[in-house]
Amino acid sequence: MPTDTPLDVAPLEVHTSPAGIGWRRVASRVSLPFLMGGGGTLIVAYLSIIVLLPIAALISHGLSISVAGRGAGLEFWRWHVSTNFSLFWESITAPGAESAIFLSLWLSFAVAALNAVMGVAIAWVLVRDKFFGRTFIDSVIDLPFALPTIVAGVVLLAIYGPDSPIHIDLFETWMGLMLALLFVTLPFSVRAVQPVLASLDLESEDAARTLGAGGVRTFFGVVMPSLWPSVLAGFGLAFARAIGEFGSISLIAGGVPRTTTASYYVFNLTAGFEWSAAAAVSVALLVLSLVVLVTANVVSHHYQKRLL
């Protein structure tokens, strides 16, 4: 919104739009803690308590970072910071840990990929198709997001467990886990694509069709190129959600090693009060989901730039 002119901005100090023209000169000296009459400080303090300090403590425990002071107290340049990397490595390569991380990785990839395909299909039907009950289906997509994960867990075990009324027993199998993960990641895959698909104009598709391209060819040649960035973004979100998921799989996994995902493994460690090992595996899991999220974002931006 380039509606601001420097004239509007000048007397208003910091109350200017980021997209405005004059902010750099006027507002760049304001720092976060002083914004909103000191409210910024409170928010930063709150974020520190519920996010930053716990994550710092987790990383520090996970990598066994220890700080030994040398000399008088606060001379931090003389502190000796050491990490015990071998302990971290030992924790994440323990037999159970390694297989749990591997299981989480491939399951999350498979689930994110499958739902990326279904996400595009569902978004297409919701945006382009017209049928009775479409708005209802549209709001149903969010159900896995709004439904508590343990509710999904209970119901999935009831349907696909040992007492399955439809005689499909997926208890303690990877297929059971996959079903649960497909359920919880669905909204991310659909909602990432849907707004972009809705905003595409139909002209280029019509042009392609006039030039003789069939429906499938039009879709892959004209529509998909503009959808790739959002599909990838959805893939990243779904992957991150899947690799961290616990509630919906906690019951159908049963607790045998072959269906113990990384987050389930970490939970088992906490139940046995093995906090250092839990922290180490958590750090590994954190890094993995971060790598995938960032990669998906970078590639998505790359595609987006090529489009413009």
Place this chain on the structure above:
Amino acid sequence: MASNASRRTLRTIVLLYLAILIGLPVVFLVVKALGSGFGAFWHEITEPDALSALKLSLIIAAIAVPVNTVVGVGAALIIARHKFFGRRVFDTIFDVPVAISPIIIGVALVLAYSRIGWFGAPLERWGLNVLFTPLGVALATMSVSLPYVLRSIVPVLTEIGQEQEQAARTLGAGRLRIFWNVTLPSIRWAVLYGVTLTIARTLGEFGAVLVVSGNIAGVTQTLPIYIYDSWDQRFDVLGSYSGALVLALISIAVLSILAVLRRREKKLLVDLA
């Protein structure tokens, strides 16, 4: 799509997928929970453990939702209206708790604030302990429901721009007055949308709470933990279904509210994912 046939095929595939993945579980839950009659369902959800779990869930929500709403609105105003050093980082921090595993959040909170954590010793001197206490449950819940209000408001704030706020300011209105009379009315649906999402997440959180709560009936047992406990430890299947149905009904109510709000404010569709 070109032909009617392929359009219909795709529609059928999509509807079938949604029916298996979402429709079947919901119908099944209702049948199971109410299968032994409404009386049995009512008996299950009014037994003492279920009631105290529901009560704790509501208390925790009553703490976490207002706090995260105020923080979300404040942070949204800061992010949408100011340019400052570290703005991107500030913005990203809000997404951290929902981007990582709830189990990790739980472990992180324990390693920071419990007896074995960084701040365990000083906190204990003040008589505070997060492990196995309602305080820990509250912290975990606040953490996982952090970004929703912020994420709902920022796109709307950016969209409406600030001409009206500037006009009000030129006319001599103070900051608070501008907020109450100009900004808030234009973002109220977005705030409500964010609050609804926050409530849903607050009442449903399981993993993070399970790690810090220690699952003590009547003390740290929220409704999701009660459902898990009924199924996994006490083999009270009907109790589990009944609790699950209560939470499912709440999330269906949440969905309806979200759908109504989205119709009022088109911009809101984008920010769930």
